Every structure is written in structure tokens, then in C-alpha cells.
Amino acid sequence: xxxxxxxxxxxxxxxxxxxxxxxxxxxxxxxxxxxxxxxxxxxxxxxxxxxxxxxxxxxxxxxxxxxxxxxxxxxxxxxxxxxxxxxxxxxxxxxxxxxxxxxxxxxxxxxxxxxxxxxxxxxxxxxxxxxxxxxxxxxxxxxxxxxxxxxxxxxxxxxxxxxxxxxxxxxxxxxxxxxxxxxxxxxxxxxxxxxxxxxxxxxxxxxxxxxxxxxxxxxxxxxxxxxxxxxxxxxxxxxxxxxxxxxxxxxxxxxxxxxxxxxxxxxxxxxxxxxxxxxxxxxxxxxxxxxxxxxxxxxxxxxxxxxxxxxxxxxxxxxxxxxxxxxxxxxxxxxxxxxxxxxxxxxxxxxxxxxxxxxxxxxxxxxxxxxxxxxxxxxxxxxxxxxxxxxxxxxxxxxxxxxxxxxxxxxxxxxxxxxxxxxxxxxxxxxxxxxxxxxxxxxxxxxxxxxxxxxxxxx
Numbered sequence: 001x002x003x004x005x006x007x008x009x010x011x012x013x014x015x016x017x018x019x020x021x022x023x024x025x026x027x028x029x030x031x032x033x034x035x036x037x038x039x040x041x042x043x044x045x046x047x048x049x050x051x052x053x054x055x056x057x058x059x060x061x062x063x064x065x066x067x068x069x070x071x072x073x074x075x076x077x078x079x080x081x082x083x084x085x086x087x088x089x090x091x092x093x094x095x096x097x098x099x100x101x102x103x104x105x106x107x108x109x110x111x112x113x114x115x116x117x118x119x120x121x122x123x124x125x126x127x128x129x130x131x132x133x134x135x136x137x138x139x140x141x142x143x144x145x146x147x148x149x150x151x152x153x154x155x156x157x158x159x160x161x162x163x164x165x166x167x168x169x170x171x172x173x174x175x176x177x178x179x180x181x182x183x184x185x186x187x188x189x190x191x192x193x194x195x196x197x198x199x200x201x202x203x204x205x206x207x208x209x210x211x212x213x214x215x216x217x218x219x220x221x222x223x224x225x226x227x228x229x230x231x232x233x234x235x236x237x238x239x240x241x242x243x244x245x246x247x248x249x250x251x252x253x254x255x256x257x258x259x260x261x262x263x264x265x266x267x268x269x270x271x272x273x274x275x276x277x278x279x280x281x282x283x284x285x286x287x288x289x290x291x292x293x294x295x296x297x298x299x300x301x302x303x304x305x306x307x308x309x310x311x312x313x314x315x316x317x318x319x320x321x322x323x324x325x326x327x328x329x330x331x332x333x334x335x336x337x338x339x340x341x342x343x344x345x346x347x348x349x350x351x352x353x354x355x356x357x358x359x360x361x362x363x364x365x366x367x368x369x370x371x372x373x374x375x376x377x378x379x380x381x382x383x384x385x386x387x388x389x390x391x392x393x394x395x396x397x398x399x400x401x402x403x404x405x406x407x408x409x410x411x412x413x414x415x416x417x418x419x420x421x422x423x424x425x426x427x428x429x430x431x432x433x434x435x436x437x438x439x440x441x442x443x444x445x446x447x448x449x450x451x452x453x454x455x456x457x458x459x
Contacts, residue, residue, distance in 0.1 A: 012364070012366035013242050013243045013244075013245055013247075013248050014091075014093070014242060014363065014364075014366065014369065015248070015363075015364055015366075016091050016247060016248050016250075016251055016252050017248075018251065018252075020245075020248045020249065020251070021248075021249060021250070021251040021262070022245075022249040023262065023265070024249070024262060024265025024266045024268065024269055025265075025269065026265070031268070031269050031272050032272065032276075034244075034269050035269065035272055035273035035276055036171045036240075036244050036273065037084075037237060037240030037241050037243075037244050037246075037270075037273055038237075038273040038274055038276055038277025038278075039171060039175050039273075039276075039277060039280075040170055040171055040240050040342055040345075040346070041229065041233050041236065041237055041240065041277055041342075041346075042277040042280045042281045042284075043173075043175075043338050043339060043342035044232075044233050044236065044339055044342040044343045044346060045228065045229065045230065045233060045277075045281045045285075045339075051133070051288060051312065051332065051335050051336060052129065052133065052303065052308065052312075052394060052395060052398045053395075053398045053399065053402055054069065054285055054288045054289045054292060055288050055289070055291060055292030055296060055303065055312060055315065056292065056302065056303050056395055056398075057220055057289065057292065058288075058289045058290070058291070058292025058293035058294075058296060058297055059292045059293070059296035059297050059301060059302045059303065059311075060297070060302055061220075061293075061297070062203070062207075062293050062297040063203040063204060063206055063207035063290075063293045063294075063297075064206060064207055064209075064211055065207065065220050065289075066204065066207025066208060066286075066289065066293070067207060067208050067209070067210050068220050068224055069285055069286060069289045070208075070282075070286070071224075071444070072224045072228040072285075073228035073278065073281065073282040073285055073286075074228070074278075074282070075228075075440070075441040075444050075445075076228050076229040076234065076409075076441060077228075077229060077274050077275075077278050078434070078437040078438045078440070078441040079229075079234060079412060079413060079416045079438060079441050079442065079445075080229050080233075080234055080237055080274055081270070081271055081274050081434070082416050082419070082420055082430070082434075082438050083097070083234060083237060083238050083416055083419075084237055084238055084241050084246075084267070084270045084274070085267050085270070085424070085428060085430065086238070086419050086420075086423070086424055087238035087241055087242060087246075087247055088241060088246045088247045088250055088263060088266050088267055088270060088428075089250070089253065089263050089267075089424065089425050089427075089428045090247075090253070090423075090424075090425070091242075091247045091248075091252070092238075093238055093239055093242060093350075093353050094234075094235045094236070094237070094238035094239060094350065095113060095116065095235065095350055095353050095354055095357060096353065096357060097238070097415075097419055097423075098110070098112045098113065098116070098235075098412075098415045098419075099112070099113055099357055100418075100419070100422075100423060101415050101418055102418075107358060108357070108358055108359060109354070109357050109358060112411060112415060113354060113357065115408065115411060116235055116350070116354075116408065117351070117354060118404075119231060119232065119404045119405060119407070119408045120232060120347050120350070120351070122400065122401055122404035123232055123343075123347075123401040123404060123405060124380070124383050124384045124387055124401070125384075125387055125391075125397035125398070125400040125401045126343075126384075126397060126398050126400075126401030126402070127340060127343060127344065127380070127384035127401075128383075128384035128385065128386075128387035128388035128391070128394075128397055129388065129394035129395070129397035129398045129401075130336040130337070130339055130340050130384075130394075131151050131154055131155065131340065131384060131385050131388045132147070132151065132308075132388040132392065132394040132397070133308060133309060133332065133336045133394050134150070134154055134332070134333050134336045134337050134340075135147045135150035135151045135154060135388075136308060136309040136394075137309050137329050137332050137333050137336075138150045138333070140309060140310070140329065141329060147392075148389060151385050151388060151389055152385065154337065154340070154385070155381050155382060155385040158340055158341055158344065158381045159377065159378065159381055161173075161341055162341060162344060162345055162348070162377045162381070163374055163377055170341070170342065170345050171244075173338065173341065173342075176334075185284060185287045185288060185291070185331070186283055186284070186287045187320075188287065188291055188315060188316055188319045188320060188324075189286070189287035189290045189291055191319040191320065192290055192291060192294050192295065192319050193290075195294075195319070197298065198294035198295055198298045198318070199290070199294045203293075203294075207293070221402070221403055221406050221449075221452050224402075224406050224409075224448060228278075228281065228282070228285065229281075230402075230405045231404075231405040231406070231408035231409050231412055232343065232346070232347065232405055233343075233346070234412050235350055235412075236343075236346035236347065236349070236350060239346065239349045239350060239353070240346065241270055243349075246266045246267075246269065246270055247266075249262070249266055250262050250263045250266050253425055253427070255427075259427075260427040260428065263427065263428045264428060267428065288315075291315035291319075292315065295314055295315045295318045295319070296311065296312075296314060296315065299314060299318075301314060303395050308394050308395055309332065312328075312332070313325055313328045313329075313332075315328070316328040316331075344377065344380045344381060345377075347376075347380055348373050348376040348377050348380050349373060351372075351373075351376040351380070352369055352370075352372040352373040352376055353369070355372045356368075356369065356372075360372065406448075406449060406452070407449060409445040409448075409449060410442075410445050410446040410449050410450070412445070413441060413442030413443075413445040413446060414442060414446070416438060416442065417438065417439065417442050420435065420438060
């Protein structure tokens, strides 16, 4: 990539030059200083899925679907780790890796690339719902400013943040966002446990009996698709690993023992990153679900359309008191808006890479990659804002995006198994129990969505 005289040259993390090779950290504290991609992913995760979809499921069915939340959070990291392992070992991006899957080519790329793109476009409904959620909070604070004006202002703010932001800025903002609301919601869930009117351990036991939630099945499928690591985040994660430098620090595979040791070292760092983020979003997701099942279901309140934010605020005011309404407002803004910028940043990177796979620019042309990324930021910001201005029903929009992500999970599971057994370098193959975990996760993804599809057949 050429650089004008006097300009600062941006590091291109998508190339693997020998000068960029770096030995991985060995001690726990050194490893923790190099994590980050998972925190960005947690910022994407702890948003519409948790604050809206998870609490709505709890409000609809009570504690009965608790097991859905736990399974959703616990099984996907095995697939996430294998996708990250492949990118670190090969230097290929997530979409580039899945473009190896067998099947027809359309426009020069495999069908799975178009399936991913279709899913992301449908998830614009989710991003639009988050614009609507933040606008509702701001409208509660300053009623004189209409919802539509807040939505337009938020879209403008998003463009300003992302058009000039690279990895480091996004990681810092994501970390602040994740810490702010997760800890407060966890505190509310702890206080909920002290209130027998809304919480008992017998209810928790009922929620762990693997029963389907009846009328809340559609919401449960949406929750399975977007809580924990959703399908969109699974595609994003290899890109954040690449931009953090894990693949670049590993270097090209020269078949040497030194390369193998470096690869295993950076894969170990990545797995710490995944574990850290999993703990964060699992705690947050369970806290949101318990608040929805305990407070909202107990009060007979279900979030919908224009009253979504006022209904959700009951989770805080019922546990902390009326004064906590303002804390909820601040936290809701941080949670939903943080997800807007983190998810948009990730999806735009994958879309820009898709344009490379379609032959629009060369792999080592980082300037072209940045140019396409900026173009997609406009598209990925303005279209979701337009959707919420048209539909004005955040809960419904989150469910639409969630079902689309859930439908993509079997493809991701099968594709990851293909990469693991057909294309992963043998020098970095995981231990047998890890491979078994990937198989179990993929099978559960396929069976879960297959069962849902079977239930939708008219009888």
C-alpha cells in the first residue's frame, strides 16, 4: 500500500510479512493484555439480543426457557474457536474460508457467501430496532424532540464514529460499553434473587427441564439465534482476530517447528479471549433473562412497539427502586448504541471482504479495502435507520433478525466441520475433545433449526 509523503502509514493486518512476526505471550497476565476481539464481540452480543429479545422471552414464558439461554451461550464458542484457529493458521478471513465450501458458484463466489449476505441484510431489522430503542430512551428524557429526529441524529453520530475509526477505537469503546451495563444488570439480578415474589429456586429448576416454551417458540428461536455468539458474530470474529494481529504475528506457514509453536501460542491467546467474552455475555444474558422472567412475567408485562423502553425499565425500578430509572436509561443507551457501532463495524468489514472475493480489488490493496469499508458503513447505517422509521416496532424487528441468524447457524456448523477436517493445517489440529465439542455444537445447531422448520410445516 503506497503512502503519501508525510502521511502516517496504517498497518495492514491482512498481510503476513516476516517483519510483523511476533512471539506469543506466555504468562496469564501477558495473555490477558493481548485479548480484545472477544470484547468487541461481547459489545455486539450484549444488545438487542439481551436487552430486548432475551427479556421479551422471559416476559412471555417465565423461567421455562432458561435452558435455551444456557445452551445458546455455551455451545457456540466451540465453533467460534475453530473458525478463529483456521484464520490464525491460514491467514484467511472468515468469508474467504467459507468460500471453500462445496456447492454452486454465483457471480464468482460460493452460495454460502450470498447466504451470509442475505442474513446480514435481514439483520438490519435488528440494528434498526436498536436505533429505535435508543431513540425511545432519549425521547423519554427530552420528549420535545420527536423519535424520528433522534433516529436521524443517532445515524449521523454512527457515521461520524465509524468513518474515522479503526480497530483500536472500536475496542476501547466496546470495552467501556460492556463493563458499564453488564455489571449493573448483574447487580439487579442479584437483588431479584432476594425477592421471593419474583424469584424462587424451584422456578430455576423448572427452567432447566428442557421443555419447549409453547407460545414463545418463535421468540425462543430468535433468542437462540442472537444470544451468545450469533451467526453474524461468528462470521465477524475471524476479522477481529486478524485486525488484532493474531494471524499476522503468527506469520506464514513455512512448515517449521517455530511456526507451529507460534501458531499454537496465538491460538491459546485467542481461546483466552473467547473464554473471557463468554463469561461476560453469559452472565449478562442470564441476568437479563432472569429479570424478564421474574419481574416482567410476574407483572404480566411484555415489551412491544412504542412501550418497549418503559416496560423494560421495570426490571430496574422493581429491584433498585424508582430512582434507578435514570440508571436504566443511561445503561440502555450504552447497551443498544454500543451494539449498533460494534455490529456495524464488524459487518462492514465482512462486506468489504466480500467485494474482494468478487474481484473488485486485490488482497494486498489495503487502501481499496478501507474505501469499500467506508462505503458499506453508509449503507449499513442509513438502511437500518430507514427501517425503524418505517416499521416502528423494535421487538418484532429483533425477532425477524434473530430468526434469520438462527437459520444460518446450521450452515456455519457444517462449514466449520468442513474446514476442520478438509483444510486446517495438521500442525495446528486441536485435541480430540475440542473436535468433539465442535461436532456436538454443529449437530445441536442442525437439530435445533431442523426441529423448528418441521414445526412450521402446516398440518
